[in-house]
Amino acid sequence: MSQNLYPTLQPKRRNAFIRYISRFDEAAVVRWAFVGVLLGTAALLGMDLREMVDRNGGLWGENRQQLTREFRVLPPAVTAVPSADAQPNDPRQHVEGGRETLSQPMTFALEAGGILRASGAIDPGSAERLRTELEARGEYVSRISVNSPGGSLDDAIAMARMVREYQLATVVEEGAICASSCPLFFAGGIDRQIAEKAAIGVHQFYAATDNIISAAQAMADAQMTTARISRHLDEMGIDPALWLHALDTPPRALYYFSPDQLRDYGLVTKPQRLARS
The missing domain is CATH 1.20.5 (Single alpha-helices involved in coiled-coils or other helix-helix interfaces)
Structure with missing residues (x-):
């Protein structure tokens, strides 16, 4: 059954x-x-x-802290670009002041008319020196005249915020250069003017370290630094797309902006010619 x-x-x-x-x-x-x-x-x-x-021994290994600190450095852009790579209307022919002058650490000098001249490479410590200068004589300063091949990214951004805090204008005069991380410093001005015969350029950054790091770590730091720069430009009222030209340009070269680009990206606030000082 x-x-x-x-x-x-x-x-x-x-x-x-x-x-x-x-x-x-x-x-x-x-x-x-x-x-x-x-x-x-x-x-x-x-x-x-x-x-x-x-x-x-951690997500990024023992070199992570040093990498983060040293990666945020843009090399002073003093080396000339080979003539074969020169851009149309290359403004370098108008730049005054030699390699030795521009390679020196940035100095600040107060001149008549409320002009504070900032000249030289943006070395680590430049922001602290600017802070000391403004705390001592900031009431007499109305604008900062910049002439620099660039350098420390941290100091450039810190100085830009300082300039904005003190509500100062920035200017790049005839024959001056503002390159590498310098435009990030210049961006802090509440009023920004660039002379017709001044050179404004950007390029890629790189890690100023001898440490051997993985490609993943290098890429992560590059992305974080690019994001930081983009946020900074946006906070200063400048189109972050400006920095795309830096990403396309090798570290030992410079991309020079045309007057139209400077205006379109908002790096200048007044399309005005400046008299030679």
């Missing part, structure tokens, strides 16, 4: 399972299966990440 019942019970169990599955929408079943795959992948990535952290 029991042998005759077994064949009839097996189809009923199979039909019950099919009926249970049929209660769910087919798309929902596929979605849940996909979620399961994602969860499994995430678990595997988590285990790999934990292994990397244990191996390196």
Whole structure:
């Protein structure tokens, strides 16, 4: 008797399972299966990440702190670009002052008419020197005349914020250059003027360190630094798209902006010619 019942019970169990599955929408079943795959992948990535952290003594390894500090440095752009790579209307022919002058650490000198001249490379410590100068004589300063090949990114951004804090104007006069990280300093002016025969240029940054780092770490720092620069330009009222030209230009070259570009990106606030001082 029991042998005759077994064949009839097996189809009923199979039909019950099919009926249970049929209660769910087919798309929902596929979605849940996909979620399961994602969860499994995430678990595997988590285990790999934990292994990397244990191996390196941290997510970024022991060189992370030094990399972050030293990566945010733009080299002084004193080296001339080969003539074959020169841009149309290259403004370098108008730049006055030699390599030795521009390579010296930035100095600040107060002159008649409320002009504070900022000349030289933006070395680490430039921002602190500017702070000291403004705290001592800031009431006599109305604008800062910039002539610099660039340098420390941290100091350039710090000085820009200082300029904005003191509500000062910035200017690049005839024969002067403002390159590399210098435009980020110049951007702090509430009024920004650039003479017709001045050179404004940007280029890529690089890590000023001898440490051997992974490509992933270098890329992560590059992305964070680019984001920081973009936010800074936006806060200063300048189109962050300006920095795209820096990303396209090798570290030992310079991309020079035309007067129209300076106006379109908002780096200048007044299309006005400046008299030679």
